[in-house]
Amino acid sequence: SSVTGLSTPGQAEITSLDTGNIEDILNNAGVALVNFYADWCRFSQMLQPIFEEASNIAREEFPDVTQVVFARVDCDQHSDIAQRYRISKYPTLKLFRNGMMMKREYRGQRSVTAIADFIRQQKVDPIKEIHSLEEVNTVDRDRRNIIGYFDQKDSENYHTFEKVANILRDDCVFLAAFGDVSQTERFSGDNVIYKPMGETVPDMVYLGSLTNFDLTYAWAQDKCVPLVREITFENGEELTEEGIPFLILFHVKEDTESLEKFQHEVARQLISEKGSINFLHADCEKFRHPLLHIQKTPADCPVIAIDSFRHMYVYPEEKKLGVWIRKPVSIWCDHHLPHATRHISFA
16 A cells, blocks of 8 residues: 555546547547446446446556546447447447557556556557667568657657657657767757558658657548558458548459559549548458348458448457357447446357
């Protein structure tokens, strides 16, 4: 127990959010974990003491109250907030950084240690410091890399870079070099470059101002998060949670021509819809079963489909030896059906 007594149960500092304070609290929080709950939902009730205890641990490890915030929203009382963040099940734990909601919600175990570990991971610096420019030649070209060359760490430019790296830490690898190490790369001041995937693809240079967060973030997000992403059975539910409809190209893996055409047309005609539609592509063979729902087989591919979630789109949770198994998961309450458990059935 700490000297301040904060680790005594019941002393948890969970901030209740409402329309009056939400902007202020989230915008000023480096990392905020927000529990969207409903009092009538037993899964929400079960999470509450766990969430409070995890908050106590985080407060001891990160005493600065703006660094890590644990907060909650009563979705029955504040349905406007729940709608704004597209909450459809309780409890939902969403992660925010400087007021920006991260796409990935917390999906780990609902235990004190798991939640506390998750917060620790979120506080690990996503930027790897480079100590010689040789290291730049050895970056993993199967990943997307963003490299910053700065005069000094304690600068507005680098703080912008840090903010961007924290938000996009799951999508890109971030590296930075300082002082003498980075000097030859700073012919016209601090410099940020993007190294796309693939050995032979040329670097791209950020030409905007590094003190402008919105501009720097928009550039990096465009590079780190491809317009058309692949949907797999591993990331399917995570993509669903982004809460926006899917436009999916089903294609045979070897048919890269259709994928290129699809990417080109999406970029040409639908770029303005990024953020309100998820553009995805899927392997016909792997998605043979879901295709049956729209009366198609891999022989019909390429096929483009829209999934608005009003139409059932089925994800298997486990695929053992090619056999699809049914496995209902019920650890949430559905917001449309108070007192009913939400079963996601996998066919």
